[in-house]
Amino acid sequence: MDSAKLALEISRLKIRCEIHEALLAKTTLAMWLSIPGTSTQEARVAVLEEFESIAEGLRKTFFSSEKYPDLDDSEKALYYEEMREIVEHMKSYVNLLTSKKS
DSSP states (O other): OOHHHHHHHHHHHHHHHHHHHHHHHHHHHHHHHTSTTOOHHHHHHHHHHHHHHHHHHHHHHHTOTTTOTTSOHHHHHHHHHHHHHHHHHHHHHHHHHHHTTO
16 A cells, blocks of 8 residues: 555544544544433533543553553553543533534
């Protein structure tokens, strides 16, 4: 695969990831909003806390010596930072989706 095709494939993957992140954020928010009596603000807080919980779970997973014994601490930190960026990006969708409804 030449560099132009590789760059195109990477761009496609990035777009797919962004679509999946947005859909997951929207679905999770909709799930919370479907609970009777839940306000937009309460749903927003719950979803943001849920994503923070995911980030914490990932941190524990990456730094667990049993799960990834072949990775050194710097590699684990790099993977965790990447996952943290994804979680923060997902949280930005929730903030965007709830900012007009607050």
